[in-house]
Amino acid sequence: MVFFRDFVRVKESxxxxxxxxKIEILDAALDDFSEGYFGLSNENRRVLLLTLATxxxxxxxxxxxxxxxxxxxxxxxxxxxxFYRIERNLRHSLKPMYEVLFERLNTHPGxxxxxxxxxxxxxxxxxxxxxxxxxxxxSYLKEKLITWLSPANLQLHNITWDxxxxxxxxxxxxxxxHPISNLLDLKRRLGIGxxxxxxxxxxxxxxxxxxxxxxxMKNVAQTIQEVLWDEPxxxxxxxxxxxxxxxxxxxxxxxxxxxxxxxxxxVIDVVRxxxxxxxxxxxxxxxxxxxxxxxxxxxxxxxxxSTFRENLLKPEEETALLGASEKYTTGKNGMEVMCNLLSSSxxxxxxxxxxSLVLKTPLMRLCARYLLEEKKRGKALDSVGNFHLQxxxxxxxxxxxxxxxxxxxxxxxxxMVNYIYKVENIEENAHSYFSEGQIQAxxxxxxxx
Amino acid sequence: MVFFRDFVRVKESxxxxxxxxKIEILDAALDDFSEGYFGLSNENRRVLLLTLATxxxxxxxxxxxxxxxxxxxxxxxxxxxxFYRIERNLRHSLKPMYEVLFERLNTHPGxxxxxxxxxxxxxxxxxxxxxxxxxxxxSYLKEKLITWLSPANLQLHNITWDxxxxxxxxxxxxxxxHPISNLLDLKRRLGIGxxxxxxxxxxxxxxxxxxxxxxxMKNVAQTIQEVLWDEPxxxxxxxxxxxxxxxxxxxxxxxxxxxxxxxxxxVIDVVRxxxxxxxxxxxxxxxxxxxxxxxxxxxxxxxxxSTFRENLLKPEEETALLGASEKYTTGKNGMEVMCNLLSSSxxxxxxxxxxSLVLKTPLMRLCARYLLEEKKRGKALDSVGNFHLQxxxxxxxxxxxxxxxxxxxxxxxxxMVNYIYKVENIEENAHSYFSEGQIQAxxxxxxxx
Numbered sequence: 001m002v003f004f005r006d007f008v009r010v011k012e013s014x015x016x017x018x019x020x021x022k023i024e025i026l027d028a029a030l031d032d033f034s035e036g037y038f039g040l041s042n043e044n045r046r047v048l049l050l051t052l053a054t055x056x057x058x059x060x061x062x063x064x065x066x067x068x069x070x071x072x073x074x075x076x077x078x079x080x081x082x083f084y085r086i087e088r089n090l091r092h093s094l095k096p097m098y099e100v101l102f103e104r105l106n107t108h109p110g111x112x113x114x115x116x117x118x119x120x121x122x123x124x125x126x127x128x129x130x131x132x133x134x135x136x137x138x139s140y141l142k143e144k145l146i147t148w149l150s151p152a153n154l155q156l157h158n159i160t161w162d163x164x165x166x167x168x169x170x171x172x173x174x175x176x177x178h179p180i181s182n183l184l185d186l187k188r189r190l191g192i193g194x195x196x197x198x199x200x201x202x203x204x205x206x207x208x209x210x211x212x213x214x215x216x217m218k219n220v221a222q223t224i225q226e227v228l229w230d231e232p233x234x235x236x237x238x239x240x241x242x243x244x245x246x247x248x249x250x251x252x253x254x255x256x257x258x259x260x261x262x263x264x265x266x267v268i269d270v271v272r273x274x275x276x277x278x279x280x281x282x283x284x285x286x287x288x289x290x291x292x293x294x295x296x297x298x299x300x301x302x303x304x305x306s307t308f309r310e311n312l313l314k315p316e317e318e319t320a321l322l323g324a325s326e327k328y329t330t331g332k333n334g335m336e337v338m339c340n341l342l343s344s345s346x347x348x349x350x351x352x353x354x355x356s357l358v359l360k361t362p363l364m365r366l367c368a369r370y371l372l373e374e375k376k377r378g379k380a381l382d383s384v385g386n387f388h389l390q391x392x393x394x395x396x397x398x399x400x401x402x403x404x405x406x407x408x409x410x411x412x413x414x415x416m417v418n419y420i421y422k423v424e425n426i427e428e429n430a431h432s433y434f435s436e437g438q439i440q441a442x443x444x445x446x447x448x449x
Numbered sequence: 450m451v452f453f454r455d456f457v458r459v460k461e462s463x464x465x466x467x468x469x470x471k472i473e474i475l476d477a478a479l480d481d482f483s484e485g486y487f488g489l490s491n492e493n494r495r496v497l498l499l500t501l502a503t504x505x506x507x508x509x510x511x512x513x514x515x516x517x518x519x520x521x522x523x524x525x526x527x528x529x530x531x532f533y534r535i536e537r538n539l540r541h542s543l544k545p546m547y548e549v550l551f552e553r554l555n556t557h558p559g560x561x562x563x564x565x566x567x568x569x570x571x572x573x574x575x576x577x578x579x580x581x582x583x584x585x586x587x588s589y590l591k592e593k594l595i596t597w598l599s600p601a602n603l604q605l606h607n608i609t610w611d612x613x614x615x616x617x618x619x620x621x622x623x624x625x626x627h628p629i630s631n632l633l634d635l636k637r638r639l640g641i642g643x644x645x646x647x648x649x650x651x652x653x654x655x656x657x658x659x660x661x662x663x664x665x666m667k668n669v670a671q672t673i674q675e676v677l678w679d680e681p682x683x684x685x686x687x688x689x690x691x692x693x694x695x696x697x698x699x700x701x702x703x704x705x706x707x708x709x710x711x712x713x714x715x716v717i718d719v720v721r722x723x724x725x726x727x728x729x730x731x732x733x734x735x736x737x738x739x740x741x742x743x744x745x746x747x748x749x750x751x752x753x754x755s756t757f758r759e760n761l762l763k764p765e766e767e768t769a770l771l772g773a774s775e776k777y778t779t780g781k782n783g784m785e786v787m788c789n790l791l792s793s794s795x796x797x798x799x800x801x802x803x804x805s806l807v808l809k810t811p812l813m814r815l816c817a818r819y820l821l822e823e824k825k826r827g828k829a830l831d832s833v834g835n836f837h838l839q840x841x842x843x844x845x846x847x848x849x850x851x852x853x854x855x856x857x858x859x860x861x862x863x864x865m866v867n868y869i870y871k872v873e874n875i876e877e878n879a880h881s882y883f884s885e886g887q888i889q890a891x892x893x894x895x896x897x898x
Contacts, residue, residue: 022876058536067516084585087507087543094540107601136533152556427471 007044010036011051018056018101030104034114046125049118053133056097066090098137102144112148112203115141116253123255142256149201149209149254151262156270159196159211161187167206170250171196174211177246177286178228189213193232193239197267199259210259212267213246216275220282220418221245222399224408227284241280242271261391268421281421282396286403287412289382290370291342298339311335313362320358328355338362347409350401359413360400367415368448371395371439378437385417389433392426393419394440398448456493459485460500467505467550479553483563495574498567502582505546515539547586551593561597561652564590565702572704591705598650598658598703600711605719608645608660610636616655619699620645623660626695626735627677638662642681642688646716648708659708661716662695665724669731669867670694671848673857676733690729691720710840717870730870731845735852736861738831739819740791747788760784762811769807777804787811796858799850808862809849816847816864817897820888827886834866838882841875842868843889847897 013032020026040048070086105111122138125131159171171189172180180186190196193216198208215227216239227245244267247260268281301309311334313321318334328348331337341349341359349355372395374381380389389395395417402408402416420442422429432438462485465478489497519535554560571587574580608620620638621629629635639645642665647657664676665688675682676694693716696709717730750758760783762770767783777797780786790798790808798804821844823830829838838844844866851857851865869891871878881887 022880060532063536064520067520071513071516071520081581081584083509084581087512088585088588090539091543094536094543107599132530132533135530136537139537150556431471 006036006039007048010040010044011048014048014052014101017104018097026104027108030108030111034105034108034110037114037118042121045121049122049125049137050131050134052098052101053131053137056101057133057136058096059093062093063090066093096136096140099140099144102141106144106148106203110203112201115145116204116251119145119253120251120255121253123252145254146257149257149259151266154199154201154209154259154262156263156266157198157200157208158270159190159198159208161190164206167208170207171198171211174248174250175213175246176248178213178224188230191232193229193234193236195242195267195271197263197270199263207250209251209254210247210249210263212244212260212263214267214271215243215245216278217241217243220280220396220420221284222397222416222418223402224284224405224416236275237277239275240277241282242268242275242278244281244283258387258390260387264391264421265426268423272423281423283388283393283417283419283421284399284402285384285388285417285419286408287367287371287382287415287417288384290367290412290415291410293370293374293381294366295339295343298335301335302339312366313338317358317362321362324352324354324358328352342413345410347406350404350409350414356401363413363415364398364400365448367398367412367417368441368445371398371417372441372445372449375437379433380439385419388419389439390430391421392428392430392433393421394425394429394442395445396420396442397444455485455488456497459489459493460497463497463501463550466553467546475553476557479557479560483554483557483559486563486567491570494570498571498574498586499580499583501547501550502580502586505550506582506585507545508542511542512539515542545585545589548589548593551590555593555597555652559652561650564594565653565700567702568594569700569702569704572701594703595706598706598708600715603648603650603658603708603711605712605715606647606649606657607719608639608647608657610639613655616657619656620647620660623697623699624662624695625697627662627673637679640681642678642683642685644691644716644720646712646719648712656699658700658703659696659698659712661693661697661709661712663716663720664692664694665727666690666692669729669845669869670733671846671865671867672851673733673854673865685724686726688724689726690731691717691724691727693730693732707836707839709836713840713870714875717872721872730872732837732842732866732868732870733848733851734833734837734866734868735857736816736820736831736864736866737833739816739861739864740859742819742823742830743815744788744792747784750784751788761815762787766807766811770811773801773803773807777801791862794859796855799853799858799863805850812862812864813847813849814897816861816866817890817894820844820847820866821890821894821898824886828882829888834868837868838888839879840870841877841879841882842870843874843878843891844894845869845891846893 010033013029013036016029017026017033020029037045037048066086066089070083070090073082073086102115105115119138119141122134122141126134126138159167168186172186180189188194195214195216196211197214198211200208215221216236217226218234218238218240220241221227221243224245227243244264247263249259271278271281298312301312311318313334321334321337325337325341329337329340331340338359341355349359371380371382371385380386385395397418399416399418401414403412404414408414408416425440429440432440459482462478462481466475466482469475469478486494486497515535515538519532519539522531522535551564554564568587568590571583571590575583575587608616617635621635629638637643644663644665645660646663647660649657664670665685666675667683667687667689669690670676670692673694676692693713696712698708720727720730747761750761760767762783770783770786774786774790778786778789780789787808790804798808820829820831820834829835834844846867848865848867850863852861853863857863857865874889878889882889
């Protein structure tokens with residue numbers, strides 16, 4: 001392994017940033033470290049973070065010594081003071097040395113942002129190689145970030161066309177759901193009939209950590225075309241529904257830290273206060289995992305030899321599909337035909353009304369099943385679904401051909417879903433989902449199953 | 450013990466504030482708890498805090514279980530993942546349940562202030578009865594407060610006559626060193642030739658946690674009369690010295706949390722930036738423990754029968770004292786005479802030039818000894834001395850008859866001390882004092898010993 005001069009210097013400044021106590025030297029060390037870090041190659045960053053994780057963790061000998069003392073205490077007769085004393089010492093010795101670096105960076109100008117970038121690096125290294133010490137580093141840093149980014153420390157900001165261009169360019173850059181094509185498009189997103197709200201942290205000025213785009217509507221939109229209008233379809237005063245059509249976070253380093261939950265709650269409060277006529281809060285959301293799940297399911301049934309194997313299609317659906325698909329593809333049964341049609345990257349089935357029609361019934365039914373019944377460790381398998389359900393939403397409606405974009409067809413055969421936030425049920429839904437994995441859904445969606 | 454309805458209600462809301470997870474209910478519980486707490490009698494507060502300390506601390510069974518697992522791991526062969534996992538679990542199970550209450554109050558409106566009041570109560574109960582569980586509660590809360598009140602979270606505010614009366618009345622109420630007698634006096638403290646700076650926390654608006662009063666002077670003042678002028682003695686532009694003549698903290702609940710250290714540093718920075726001609730930063734400080742130490746010392750020598758007992762007076766001092774004191778008091782030796790003179794509450798010795806003169810030499814000499822050599826656990830015995838030395842000051846000069854007030858005569862026979870902050874030595878002094886207990890002093894003070 002080749003160590004460059006730069007690397008050694010950055011490593012030294014990291015050491016100083018952890019071990020120095022004189023404020024002037026410390027500030028300089030923190031600056032040196034963060035500037036130096038940005039100049040390192042990915043490989044050198046990896047080595048440095050590994051050093052941090054392994055060389056600056058715990059004094060395990062001391063931890064074990066304290067534990068032995070503790071276990072040696074006599075519970076009923078011993079002085080309680082000894083318990084408190086050793087517990088306190090243990091709390092301290094269980095803090096990794098790198099906690100000092102995190103704490104110091106957090107109160108250093110630019111430090112919180114740097115920590116978020118550092119965590120993004122840690123996550124990308126973990127994706128390549130799952131090293132226990134780095135995982136521990138990540139989980140420690142994540143807990144710290146959750147504390148520092150508590151809702152009490154975040155400011156809700158109504159983003160408008162009057163905001164600085166430097167902030168607005170971040171919105172363009174990070175909009176992850178429906179890309180913003182040009183300046184006019186951006187102006188429309190912030191114009192009449194729309195709202196955009198972001199969460200800002202005082203230590204990361206001019207850059208929302210997460211933002212949400214809202215469309216004011218008469219009814220809950222069924223397709224994305226209804227939302228991405230050029231001209232507002234009606235005066236704002238007639239709106240009765242606030243539709244959250246996009247939520248994007250800007251910091252990969254904050255992955256797994258659910259800021260969206262609090263943002264949605266705050267936005268609902270603000271919109272209700274400002275526009276009392278709005279009574280429905282809903283999303284129009286993608287279903288990113290539907291096709292992946294369905295195709296894997298079809299393939300695994302195909303591989304299964306049992307004569308009792310499940311048929312995902314009802315008999316009448318299979319008959320209709322086999323009849324309509326003859327011209328386009330072949331297969332030894334309905335499921336194989338469906339698999340062939342859906343996995344084609346050209347999505348030819350969408351160009352035939354006949355095929356679309358016979359596929360619609362099973363695809364909508366299976367989509368409801370995917371959203372309401374397919375779980376991983378007790379939580380909804382779909383990531384967007386999991387996000388809204390844990391925030392207290394219910395599955396309100398699924399919409400056929402709601403997103404005909406390449407991405408939409410590939411992810412979910414063009415289907416989108418409305419999650420509904422009913423103010424009076426948010427906390428209850430979130431709680432029953434969290435504790436029992438219960439997924440609330442409208443009767444309309446339930447009838448599919 | 451009589452439990453009142455109110456007490457039970459407050460105890461319930463405390464329990465809810467710890468155990469509830471629904472935000473709406475939680476906010477209400479935190480409000481109920483803090484409002485209810487303020488309505489409790491001292492005795493009920495005591496019982497409630499004792500309940501918190503003992504019923505909401507750790508699950509020690511779980512802690513011991515995790516420790517046994519940890520000690521059972523095989524260090525060289527075991528998977529490191531297990532270490533990280535148990536360490537993480539231990540960190541969580543070593544957190545007392547009351548941490549949740551502290552964290553939640555901290556992010557709740559008015560909560561930080563409430564926590565500071567709660568800690569003031571804890572400290573006053575500990576002064577009455579030293580219970581180990583309450584001491585542990587206090588030490589945990591203190592650590593939390595230190596984190597939340599880190600300099601990064603505090604705002605330096607230059608307090609002026611333009612500030613709201615509600616803030617200025619706090620200055621009048623809390624000025625602990627030189628009481629402010631009336632509105633005119635306050636206006637003078639904020640007027641020409643003077644400055645007043647406070648540290649504010651965003652969660653406790655309109656009330657500085659600590660503030661410092663500064664006089665701009667030509668030379669370092671030797672007596673408090675030079676500082677408490679009615680009319681400024683010279684234009685501000687001629688000032689070369691900033692004299693810190695008073696520093697007061699407003700929150701008894703923040704006792705032991707050294708905010709003054711950072712405040713002094715920030716004020717030095719601000720004053721240097723605004724008035725580059727000012728090169729000396731000094732205090733004119735009381736010596737609160739001098740007389741108490743000296744009288745105890747004299748009494749303990751008196752009780753000692755050894756013929757080799759120490760004589761605090763030099764032979765020529767003793768001769769002079771015995772000669773001059775004949776008219777006023779008697780005693781079998783100089784030390785007994787000194788003890789009699791100094792412990793009289795009417796301070797008659799100050800009314801005789803002759804007595805003052807013979808006492809000055811030993812009192813100044815012993816004062817230098819007290820400030821430079823008398824220590825407790827390696828730190829200066831004098832509390833104000835300890836405060837400035839740990840902030841990086843040196844003992845610059847001791848001043849005879851600098852504070853002739855009743856309090857000044859009783860505490861330190863009217864002597865005051867100038868601590869000097871030399872910008873270039875602050876960090877070094879603080880460090881050598883902290884690590885080796887080294888007290889820096891001017892040659893002038895050293896010659897007394």
